[in-house]
Amino acid sequence: MKIKRSNILKILIFLLIIQSFFLFNAYIFKNRTSITSSGVLEKIKSISELNTVEMYYNDIIDFSDAKYLNDIQIPFTKKQFIFTVKAKVKAGIDFSKIQIKDIDVKDSKTIYIRLPAAAITSKEILEYKPYDEKDGLFNEIKNEDTFNALDKFKDDLDNQSKDNGILVKAKENAKTSITQLLTGLGFEKVVIE
Numbered sequence: 001m002k003i004k005r006s007n008i009l010k011i012l013i014f015l016l017i018i019q020s021f022f023l024f025n026a027y028i029f030k031n032r033t034s035i036t037s038s039g040v041l042e043k044i045k046s047i048s049e050l051n052t053v054e055m056y057y058n059d060i061i062d063f064s065d066a067k068y069l070n071d072i073q074i075p076f077t078k079k080q081f082i083f084t085v086k087a088k089v090k091a092g093i094d095f096s097k098i099q100i101k102d103i104d105v106k107d108s109k110t111i112y113i114r115l116p117a118a119a120i121t122s123k124e125i126l127e128y129k130p131y132d133e134k135d136g137l138f139n140e141i142k143n144e145d146t147f148n149a150l151d152k153f154k155d156d157l158d159n160q161s162k163d164n165g166i167l168v169k170a171k172e173n174a175k176t177s178i179t180q181l182l183t184g185l186g187f188e189k190v191v192i193e
Contacts, residue, residue, distance in 0.1 A: 049121050051092035052173030055166055057157065059085045061128075063149045079140065083130040085153055089161045090122045091170035110189040111182055118170035120161060123154050 066078035097116035104112040128150065161167075175192045182190045 048095035049092050050095060050174055050177065051090045051121055051170075052118075052177060053091050053166060053170045055089045055091075055161055055164060057085075057087045057089070057160065059087070059153065061085055061149050061153055063145060065145065079145070080132075081130055081145070081149075082132045083128050085128045085150070086126040087153070087157060088122075088124045088126055089120060089157050089166060090124075091118055091120045091161070091166045093118055093170070093174045094121075109187055110191075111187050112191045112193070113178065114193045115171065115174060115178075118167040118174065120158060120166065123157050125150060125154065 060082065061084075062080075062082050064078065064080040067074045093115055098113075102114040106112065178192060179190045
């Protein structure tokens, strides 16, 4: 009986020491995280874009991947995740594509301009949040899976934006902006094709 009590006492003392260490650690020791980043400017490029419209999207990406053998899914290899994505798409006109022959000044009050086709100038993922991630036992989710899903989403943004009329709206807005600018410079008749 005496041996059992001494063993129990040793265990209690040991647990008390461990608990004291964790309490001491939580109040005395503080984490100091340092993150440094260094970058090197790679390139500066001139652009001549007039972005005239932005479209914002909220989307849900549902990713699923599994390994198969002759159309039969191998058990414990399915991985999947769901996350929401906020993105922005810009479209406009690239002025560097306008040539001298595209501008015709008839007199001091009349100007004709042929604009290039509107184009999507940028696609930007503003934010994404994972909601559900499930690793397969033999097929874990990797960063590459997330990047591939986001790349596919960015490709789909082209089609979604075009279906929503981004290029038409970009051309209309460009015409309006250029007309206002040239009217402000003194032209009375501005014809934009």
